[in-house]
Amino acid sequence: MLCAAPPEVVQKYKLGNPRTFHYLNQTNCYELEGYDEFKEYCDTRRAMDFVGISS
Structure with missing residues (x-):
C-alpha cells in the first residue's frame, strides 16, 4: 500500500516498485x-x- 502512495510520498521515502524490495x-x-x-x-x-496520529 505504501508503494502506491502519492508521488511526493514515494519520492520522500525513496520507494518504488514493490518488485524491487x-x-x-x-x-x-x-x-x-x-x-x-x-x-x-x-x-x-x-x-x-x-x-490524531501526526505525519
Whole structure:
C-alpha cells in the first residue's frame, strides 16, 4: 500500500516498485484483484489524521 502512495510520498521515502524490495517480492503477488492500494493508502492516512496520529 505504501508503494502506491502519492508521488511526493514515494519520492520522500525513496520507494518504488514493490518488485524491487526483497521482503515484498518473495511471493510474486504484487496486486490484489479488486483492491485499490492508492485509495486504501489515502483512507488509512485520513483515519490516522482523524485519530490524531501526526505525519
